[in-house]
Amino acid sequence: MANVLVVKANNRPDGVSTKMYEAFVAEAKAQNIEFSTFDVFEENLAYFGQELFNAFGKAQAGEELNEKEVASLASFNKSREALTAADVVVFAFPLWNLTIPAALQSFIDYTYGAGYSFKYDENGNLVSLMTDKKYIVLSARGGIYSSPEAAPSEMAVNYINNVIGGVYGMQKVDEVVIEGHNANPAKAEEIIAEGLEKVKAAAKNLTAVLV
Template identity: 35%
Template sequence: MNILHVDSSPLGQNSVSRVVSAKIVAELQAAHQGAKVSPRDLAVTTPNHLTGEMLFAAADQDLAPELKAELAFSDELIDEFLAADIIVVGAPMYNFSVPSQLKAWIDRIAKAGRTFRYTENGPEGLAKGKRVIVASSRGGIYSEGPAAAMDHQEAYLKAVFAFLGVSSVEIVRAEGIALAPDAREKAIAKAGADAQKLAVAA
């Protein structure tokens, strides 16, 4: 089994999503002996945002070295995504959505002909048979109540991975971490218990 472990928070050891994603990966490794983990830290190696040149360039063209390098990096990201059986994504909520680092990664792996294609019946995801587990962290409560309408984080991730053909997108959530002095640790503890149940159920 191949596990791709993607983190996107720039907060390092202060990141709740990193704590939760690491817990998920550890539980999966315990449940699947011999699993190989490939780390991808988007805060350390952040993909550049897409440009028109990247979108329309072909690898067999006479390209500038910088553009060739960008295309090669995109292929690297896509290859490791497609090689994974399980993708664990550390995704904090930033301004009601995902960090720009994570969005840049998604823009690189969502490539026509590699991870999806257009057909006469509409788009078809090509990354079938995979499982995505999102380690979601939020300062407030967005899973229910009046703020739920502002959740463009988890809803977006479910939609984009479904578009790529992933039928199993699960959420392990640490929520309300900024609401009280002990809220952070309580949320992490609950997320850890949820991660354990999720791995055992796999």
């Protein structure tokens, strides 16, 4: 049985991408799809920085790590362990200030690494190392960013696709984006409802991917 990992990246109970996560999970359960959730906010990942490299050096030398180094090393380990075990990864996240939430960025930072998610060949070209994995994008944004004029400023879905699909090399099997519910409040309920139905369909379609 394939291991499905759902990466939840919104801690707002009324957030639209939270509703997308909940809709996906409910349908996955209805389809008897086994999955685990990695809530990047609940995991309280430490910010990626020098503390991690200090931790590596101290651990190798048998030296005691300080509190920040321990937290960074723990964040590194649990992020990579979760991603390594997954065959399919579902990312549920909002567009906040034109990009992804910082907590999701931390998960990416800890899993984005030469020798783990990619490598360089003898000519210096990037080679993806996660081509055996698949992923799904579930994202929400209150404005409309699918237009040619606004699309270049959208750095959440584009970023995840560039990293997960481009660098890591995972195959995207579905993408659902709910947008415009804040820009058009009169149709917000309709926009969200239609999007959630697409999320449910993505969960149902996943059963074929897992065969």
